[in-house]
Amino acid sequence: MSPRSRMGELEQAVLDALWELDTSRGASGREVHERLGDRDLAYTTVMTVLDRLVGKDVVVRERDGRAFRYAPRLTRAAMTAELMHEALEGTGADRDQALVSFVGEASAEDLAALRRALAEMD
Template sequence: MRRLGELEAEIMDRLWSWGCPATVRELVDDLNRTRPLAYTTVMTVADVLHGKGMLRREKEGRAWLYEPTRTRESYTAALMQDALAVTTDRSSALAHFVGQITADEQDVLRRALRSLTSDDQE
């Protein structure tokens, strides 16, 4: 899973945050609050994200409605999995990662691992 480009990430962030399908016009209007972007630029990037399988689209009138095919968390997990794939020592990489996260994040990780373990035992 490749990291998203800057504009791809901005589009996905809005769609994930909104939690509902959106048109290119809605994306452009929101993106233009922080920087000027052409409609065709956003349309092209949305089409690229669709081609990559990150967005699904459905025709509504003359416009496409775009929505994510996966959650932000699923995308993040895939990036983490890819990052681990580049090492020959996953244990060490994971230990370094855990050493760099906050105590609260370590607690969340422990709970997630316990939850997975208890799910496996059922």
């Protein structure tokens, strides 16, 4: 099971905040805390969640003076793809049926995106 599939709601909120912030240079714990200001969380809670995400290898941490900067290990799209691959691996012999079921429930926009992606692979 991937780290993302084992994440709690607060961990997901912190990861979403990192994706929303300019992470080309990473974000400080203070910036993440401010981004989550509507949730009324203690700064120490945000830092604990960031440390957990580093431990799960979902977030990378880099020292910046006396503090750290945090950034997602993967883009939102790459992490979603990783989760989808993991789900398909767990289907075993039913992999084909799982794909057919997924496509059968996909929206017109999703099907168009799939067609474009497949065309680009040819």
